[in-house]
Amino acid sequence: xxxxxxxxxxxxxxxxxxxxxxFGDIDIAEEAAGEALLVALEKWPAxxxxxxxxxxxxxxxxxxxIDRLRREAKSHDKHRQAMxxxxxxxxxxxxxxxxxxxxxxxFTCCHPALAPxxxxxxxxxxxxxxxxxxxAEAFFVPxxxxxxxxxxxxxxxxxxxxxxxxxxxxxxxxxxxxxxxVVYLIFNEGYLSTSGEAPxxxxxxxxxxxxxxxxxxxxxxxxxxxxxxxxxxxxxxxxRSRVAAGELVPLHEQDRGGWDRDLIEEGxxxxxxxxxxxxxxxxxxxxxxxxxxxxxPTAADTxxxxxxxxxxxxxxxxxxxxxxxNRAVAVAELDGPEVALAEVDRLALTSYHAWxxxxxxxxxxxGRSAEARAAYDAAIAATANEAERAYLSRRRGTLAM
Amino acid sequence: xxxxxxxxxxxxxxxxMSEDEIQRIYQAxxxxxxxxxxAGAWVFAGGLEPIESATTxxxxxxxxxxxxGPFAESKEHLGGFWVIEAPDLDAALTxxxxxxxxxxxxxxxRPFQPEPA
Numbered sequence: 001x002x003x004x005x006x007x008x009x010x011x012x013x014x015x016x017x018x019x020x021x022x023f024g025d026i027d028i029a030e031e032a033a034g035e036a037l038l039v040a041l042e043k044w045p046a047x048x049x050x051x052x053x054x055x056x057x058x059x060x061x062x063x064x065x066i067d068r069l070r071r072e073a074k075s076h077d078k079h080r081q082a083m084x085x086x087x088x089x090x091x092x093x094x095x096x097x098x099x100x101x102x103x104x105x106x107f108t109c110c111h112p113a114l115a116p117x118x119x120x121x122x123x124x125x126x127x128x129x130x131x132x133x134x135x136a137e138a139f140f141v142p143x144x145x146x147x148x149x150x151x152x153x154x155x156x157x158x159x160x161x162x163x164x165x166x167x168x169x170x171x172x173x174x175x176x177x178x179x180x181x182v183v184y185l186i187f188n189e190g191y192l193s194t195s196g197e198a199p200x201x202x203x204x205x206x207x208x209x210x211x212x213x214x215x216x217x218x219x220x221x222x223x224x225x226x227x228x229x230x231x232x233x234x235x236x237x238x239x240r241s242r243v244a245a246g247e248l249v250p251l252h253e254q255d256r257g258g259w260d261r262d263l264i265e266e267g268x269x270x271x272x273x274x275x276x277x278x279x280x281x282x283x284x285x286x287x288x289x290x291x292x293x294x295x296x297p298t299a300a301d302t303x304x305x306x307x308x309x310x311x312x313x314x315x316x317x318x319x320x321x322x323x324x325x326n327r328a329v330a331v332a333e334l335d336g337p338e339v340a341l342a343e344v345d346r347l348a349l350t351s352y353h354a355w356x357x358x359x360x361x362x363x364x365x366x367g368r369s370a371e372a373r374a375a376y377d378a379a380i381a382a383t384a385n386e387a388e389r390a391y392l393s394r395r396r397g398t399l400a401m
Numbered sequence: 402x403x404x405x406x407x408x409x410x411x412x413x414x415x416x417x418m419s420e421d422e423i424q425r426i427y428q429a430x431x432x433x434x435x436x437x438x439x440a441g442a443w444v445f446a447g448g449l450e451p452i453e454s455a456t457t458x459x460x461x462x463x464x465x466x467x468x469x470g471p472f473a474e475s476k477e478h479l480g481g482f483w484v485i486e487a488p489d490l491d492a493a494l495t496x497x498x499x500x501x502x503x504x505x506x507x508x509x510x511r512p513f514q515p516e517p518a
Contacts, residue, residue: 113490160512161403163489171491 004044008037011054012129013214017101018058019065020108020164026126026154028065036061102127103218104164106211110179111162118153119182120189125150127214128207138189138204176219180228180283183211187232191239205236223277227284230270234290237263248391252299264294285314304333321347325355337365353382357392369399402486404444404513405493409506411480416451426505433503437485442496448481480506484513 012033019029036057050056109122121139124130130138136146156162167175190204212229219225241258242249249255271291274284289310296302311327324347332340341362349355356379363372376396380389418426430448437443452471459466471478483500487493493510501508 111490113494159514160510161489163491165489165491167491 004040007053009129011057013102013127014054015057015061016126017105019061020105021101023065032061032065035064100218102214104166106179107166107175108157108162108164110182112178113162114153118149120185121146121150122153123182127211180224183208184228191235208232209236223274223279224281224283226270227274227281227287230267230287231283231290233263233267234287234294237294243387246387246390248387251293280313282318285310304330308334321349325349325358329358332362337362353379356382364399373399402488404484404486406511406513407483407485407497407500408479408509409481409504410477411506412477429503433500442485442487444484444486446483449479452478
């Protein structure tokens with residue numbers, strides 16, 4: 001990627017968010033940002049990147065938007081009054097919890113009145129600066145489908161008047177939960193790709209972490225925000241060791257020397273910060289569990305008692321069968337595979353590949369080979385991830401016939 | 402300010418409610434209506450007679466056709482509605498949540514098109 005394009009993507013969210021506040025219209029903001037990029041592509045290589053490229057892009061895009069509105073105002077008299085308003089360079093800052101434009105925009109993009117897949121797409125487009133084509137590629141849908149999805153969502157924001165605003169303190173926790181869910185969904189889509197492998201996937205985890213850092217910067221006092229960032233960092237830290245020769249490597253077999261120590265350090269520091277605040281939540285607990293894993297020099301050193309306790313706390317906050325399944329994995333290490341299998345078999349997760357894979361592993365450890373083989377088959381059938389299929393097939397192959 | 406239509410959808414199960422339940426809902430809706438009015442968000446509202454009272458008219462052909470019954474055969478149908486005025490969707494959704502609880506029915510929120518300038 002060229003320097004100009006790299007800077008543009010880095011600054012896109014800030015530029016667009018500021019223009020949306022000023023002009024109250026996402027399409028105007030996006031078009032103006034696009035025009036500013038064209039000017040930058042022409043000028044920067046010759047004149048050098050300006051000292052504050054974000055401010056340069058915002059100013060240039062703002063001028064482009066004004067030019068466009070002036071041209072339109074000439075043909076439509078009624079726009080003239082509006083122009084007077086836009087010409088005011090310093091519109092009054094609305095009062096709110098935090099007034100960064102990007103924070104307002106992310107609450108608009110992740111509004112519960114938009115379909116979940118539209119929230120993800122809009123957030124990647126407007127805050128992440130990914131092109132429609134890149135988002136389409138990342139989610140394996142045709143570009144026209146993705147373009148329609150984004151256009152429809154923007155239209156709804158406009159006609160239904162979805163506000164561009166950080167929610168009132170009374171609604172903030174609930175609405176922030178929706179924002180964090182979108183960021184984590186983007187991360188997971190990049191990490192546990194639902195099908196195939198594509199280079200853009202690594203960009204999705206990187207983008208989710210970048211959004212996580214922005215949220216952390218804007219809402220430093222909210223522990224769940226720190227928790228989500230820590231969680232993503234601690235998972236991302238293990239990425240290089242997670243796939244070897246096209247095959248998924250489970251946590252206990254991973255080469256821990258390949259883990260990214262800087263990301264682990266950063267993640268652990270955030271988890272410690274959360275522990276001090278002592279207001280545990282879903283993401284903080286998941287981060288703490290990952291901190292226990294990344295704290296162990298070898299798999300055998302893992303503090304499974306701590307992991308099981310954290311999953312019990314997590315189950316209290318998020319009583320889902322997936323959490324219970326993960327807790328059972330820790331129970332297997334503490335109380336043996338038989339106790340764990342009894343817990344796993346109680347869960348209604350028959351269409352979830354990890355449920356079959358967990359059962360297969362427990363049955364294998366209990367020497368129940370025939371049942372284990374059937375469970376591996378079911379797990380392989382339930383996942384489209386090639387690396388995971390390769391791993392499960394190999395494990396299945398180690399069973400005595 | 403934008404006007405929003407808050408439509409209440411009823412199901413067949415709603416028609417088998419006890420007299421007590423119906424009275425309780427009437428009271429809750431009355432209270433809610435008062436609240437909307439005193440907040441200055443009220444435009445218009447009304448409850449509809451049961452779906453059996455509906456008549457469908459097709460005036461798109463040269464000869465208008467009048468038929469007994471609703472436009473679409475469906476298990477759910479419009480039972481009533483509010484038209485409210487709100488600064489944005491969040492404000493409209495806040496009213497809708499309260500209205501839905503009061504009338505014990507799901508509420509669909511739709512913005513009206515702006516008046517032509």
